[in-house]
Amino acid sequence: MAIPFTLQPGDPSLADVALLAREAGSLIRKALSPSALGAFGGSVGDDGGRSLAASKTSGNDLVTETDKAVERLIISRIRARFPATGPGAHAILAEESSTEESTLTDAPTWIIDPVDGTTNFAHGFPFTCVSIGFARGKTVLLGAVYAPALDELFTAERGRGAFLNGCPIRVSGSVDIHRSLISTGFHAYIVGEERASGQYQAHALPGGGRGGPALPTTTTAADVSAIAMAPPGVGSAAPPAPGLPSLPSSPAIDSALWNLRAALVLGRDVRRAGAAALDMCYVACGRLDMYFEAGPREWDFAAGQVIVEEAGGYVCDFTGRHAGSPASDQHPDRVGPFDLGSRQVVAAASRQLAESICPYLVLPR
Template identity: 35%
Template sequence: MADPWESTMDHAVAIARKAGEVVCDALRGDRMVTTKSSAVDLVTQTDQKVEQLIIQSVKEKFPTHRFIGEESVAAGESCILSDSPTWIIDPIDGTTNFVHAFPFVAVCIGFAVNKQVEFGVVYSCIEDKMFTARRGRGAFCNGEPLQVSQQKAVEQAIVATEFGSDRDPEVVDKIFQSLRNVLCLPVHGVRGAGSAAMNMCLVASGCVEAYYEIGVHVWDVAAASLIVSEAGGVLMDVEGGEVDLMSRRIIAANSKTVAERLVKTIVAFSPPRDDAAPSDRCEDSTHLSARKV
């Protein structure tokens, strides 16, 4: 049976690679940095340029499709996932990495129909690694199949996480309580690539057993979520049950066993949802300052 979204996914892969070239070119020059919700929530002109490049290219080829883009939402557009074919775009996942030339920077493109992710593309452009997944057809890196780790003992696991950009003391305290609890399980180690999508691709690749974070956004995880599940992994909310990509909370693990151990360990809280009304979101999209690096 023909794949109805094959040409759509082919276009996503091609435009992700083109976007990655823009990112790599920008790394060789000045990178103008502005801030969004806080002094550590960064955005660059390259983020905005890449998102515009992807959206314009898709609009020309698929004019009826909808979009959720990180920079578009920051500029005030709604973040609503409908049943319509929808592209979920993070032009640079790992903007802080990009600003510092830390080599884990990804262009992320998820594609959802009827609120279900049908394919995901994560291009780690500095590494030149193209991670892809199509629902029901497996996950791959540069064409090679991906498979999660078979390690079920969390005491022998590596767990990935990030600290996010929220510096509210109560949030920071909860993040470090969770980190302490995870370390004391104990686990072999805790790692972080500085990119939600890359952490999830590491789970899919079998390099780490799990990744968890509270405070991510749908554009950070939509594409990579399918890569994890198609590589044999599981997705779960930090309090158990099914993951909700709009909830800004996620566990991606190699197995239900490992995920459920983390559920018992994580100190959960609930940031404002991505699909909340703009006035209800705590994040301020106003650009506060600018500097070159």
């Protein structure tokens, strides 16, 4: 029997998820208060007072005591109502208690990022949030993202619209990438692991990474419309001008720079704020026209996915595969629907906008 992609009797309501996000966010707000920000003085990795911050996989991927405390609070509230085993059991996929092998199943599942934007938080940069999604059959049905510094709560229930602090929100509706504000990210899991393992070296990417079109070196409409040549090598360690020191490179950095170049060349401007869930919510309410990133896990964008889609937006992977994709498609890379575990996401104000950039996007090799 097919897994029902709707809420079932006994499932949490959107109000339940929203209240939990606000309660968890209050812990983040407390830690971000002026009296607490002094604990984050100095540089990451020194002894300047950041005892709250510790590395998970590298110096780029941080976990703080607040991450752990927020996750413990959320899980305790869930387990008080939904058992881990037996009738009515709910699974939990949460950032700090999951492993690389943890995956989303068809079971009813809470998908939690206790502090999205941990590096921002550890530096006292307030672009951070708590993200909670609830899924059945790998379909996210409820989402709540709370940004405590701005007291903004984004919520959505599948089929019932998206909201910011209770007011309906809609995407910008942009279809013209040249007039679009684009956000992206350079995911710590990928870049940090390569940095820690010393895998830096020079690499070149073919056009679009999958034989796609080349990017121009200028931003005029004529240049963009006349894309035909193979792109230059990306990520060379050689400096662009005499007298500059060389920098190491890696497949992850090369692909991130290529994707950034796509956004810079094709879009109006680019932002990089460092919190995937909030980036997606900003697409949902029209502050951004598009966001893309390689590397995020399910907890980074599960809640954001339903919020964007309920606000009229479009979510897909780098091949263009989206939630409504059929089991087969003329495009050889599009087999089956969008996979939350694919570690790649494009969230856009329209399908046309997403498909304007997908041919250029590459994944780390």
